[in-house]
Amino acid sequence: MTNPHPTYEQITTRGGSEIHLRLGTAETELLGEAALHLAAGLDTALRAMAELRAGAWDRTAPGPHDDGRPGAQRQRMGETVHALARDLIPRLEAIQAATLRRWKAEGASYAEIASAMGLSNAAGAPNRATAQSRLRALEDAGPSPLERWVCGPITHARDVCDHTSIGVIVTDEHGRYLLIERAEYPHAWAPPAGHVDDRDTPGRTACEEVAKETGLTVGQLEHMTGGWRPNRCCRLVRQGRTPGHHWTVYRAVVTGEPAPSADKTHVARWVTGAELQALADRTAAYARGKVTETEWAASPGLEDVWRWWLRRVGILDTTDAAR
Numbered sequence: 001m002t003n004p005h006p007t008y009e010q011i012t013t014r015g016g017s018e019i020h021l022r023l024g025t026a027e028t029e030l031l032g033e034a035a036l037h038l039a040a041g042l043d044t045a046l047r048a049m050a051e052l053r054a055g056a057w058d059r060t061a062p063g064p065h066d067d068g069r070p071g072a073q074r075q076r077m078g079e080t081v082h083a084l085a086r087d088l089i090p091r092l093e094a095i096q097a098a099t100l101r102r103w104k105a106e107g108a109s110y111a112e113i114a115s116a117m118g119l120s121n122a123a124g125a126p127n128r129a130t131a132q133s134r135l136r137a138l139e140d141a142g143p144s145p146l147e148r149w150v151c152g153p154i155t156h157a158r159d160v161c162d163h164t165s166i167g168v169i170v171t172d173e174h175g176r177y178l179l180i181e182r183a184e185y186p187h188a189w190a191p192p193a194g195h196v197d198d199r200d201t202p203g204r205t206a207c208e209e210v211a212k213e214t215g216l217t218v219g220q221l222e223h224m225t226g227g228w229r230p231n232r233c234c235r236l237v238r239q240g241r242t243p244g245h246h247w248t249v250y251r252a253v254v255t256g257e258p259a260p261s262a263d264k265t266h267v268a269r270w271v272t273g274a275e276l277q278a279l280a281d282r283t284a285a286y287a288r289g290k291v292t293e294t295e296w297a298a299s300p301g302l303e304d305v306w307r308w309w310l311r312r313v314g315i316l317d318t319t320d321a322a323r
Contacts, residue, residue, distance in 0.1 A: 033160060034149070037236050041088030048080040082232060086185045094146035097138055101147075104135055145184065161235040164196040165245035166206045167309060168252045169224065170216070176270040177315075178258065179279075180213055181300070183266050185234040188303035189279050195235070195245075202248040210252060214268050215259030222251045224313050231305035249309050273315070280307045280316050 008021045021039070023031065051057055057077060100113065113119075113135065114126035121127045143151075169191050170178035179189045194209035196202055207218040230244035237243050258268040271279070282301030285291045291301075302310075310316040 033236070036160070037087070037091060040236055041083055041091070044080055044083040045088060048084075086232075086234065087236075090146055091150070094144060094150045097144070098147045098150045100135065100138060101143075110135070161233055161237050161241075161243070161245075162195055162197055163241065163245050164202075165193055165233075165247050166196060166202045166209060167191055167193040167247060167249045167306070168206045168210050168218075168221075169250065169310070169313070169315070170210065170214070170252050170254055172254075172270060174270075176272055177276055178214065178216075178254075178268060179271055179276075179302075180260060180268045181266040182303075183262070186232070186303055187297065188283070188300045190303035190306050195233070196248075203250070206248075206250050206252070210254065213261055213265050214254075215261070216254040216256045218252045219255050220253040224249045224251050225309065229305050229308060231303075247305075247309070249313070251313075276302070276310070276315070277317055280310070283307055 007023075008019060011018045011020065023035065028035070057073065104113070110128040110131040111126045114128055114131035117131065117134075119127040119130045119134075167190075172178070178191065180192060181187075181189055192206075192210045192213045194205060194213070196205045199205045199208065203221055203223075206221060210216055210218050226246070226248040228244060228246050230242070232243045233245070260266070260268045279302040282291060282299075283304055284301075284307070286296050286301055287304070307316065
């Protein structure tokens with residue numbers, strides 16, 4: 001639906017231009033931090049598009065925005081791909097999915113949906129069958145966490161990275177390690193982990209995250225190591241902040257049987273030391289381009305930040321870094 005009243009304006013000056021997006025009081029209150037999520041992604045997309053049109057990324061030498069720093073251009077390309085693939089595009093798709101659900105519930109026909117989505121058959125008519133198939137798949141899957149983010153209440157600070165993380169190495173009496181396959185970025189195997197946010201202490205956060213992600217109860221918690229790592233997460237990073245987290249890593253003894261959270265975890269499983277090393281080796285191969293994106297999606301390895309911490313505490317073979 002087209003808004004009959006302009007909701008944005010472009011102001012051009014000698015030094016460039018600004019685009020002002022106008023939101024009403026009610027819209028501002030309802031969107032909260034969600035507006036920052038989308039604005040940050042669109043900012044990255046527009047700047048990348050400008051550089052691509054200028055041919056700036058056709059060069060191998062540092063460009064005018066790189067301050068002569070080797071690799072700065074490549075880093076910016078990587079940050080663009082991350083912002084689009086892991087943040088902006090999934091959020092836009094979630095808005096579309098939520099809108100389709102509501103529209104169908106209000107009586108939209110498959111022909112109307114097919115026409116709106118640009119789905120047509122060989123004769124150029126709206127492809128009702130394809131629209132129906134997509135809607136059924138959407139209904140069978142149920143609302144994703146991002147759809148709930150789209151339709152949920154006002155978003156607060158927990159949608160913004162606080163740059164603090166805990167991680168918990170969970171072991172059992174057989175010397176195995178508990179790993180989860182995450183349901184959100186980054187898509188990889190990893191021990192339980194999470195942001196500290198405004199919770200009391202890293203230790204309490206560690207116990208809460210183990211319970212939330214695996215359904216297990218921490219009986220004994222031991223501090224192992226910690227420090228800064230430049231790993232990304234699925235949250236918004238405020239302008240001017242460097243992506244990464246101050247980590248506190250624990251080892252835990254737990255009780256109960258794994259019962260993973262559907263929102264946070266695809267599956268949880270116990271692995272041996274050899275299996276853990278094999279997952280780390282797969283991550284190293286992926287980083288070298290020996291494992292394709294499709295192969296990784298089908299069978300991911302260990303989250304890269306955990307290769308660092310598990311080597312640091314002596315669980316992984318230190319020669320993995322050289323390989």
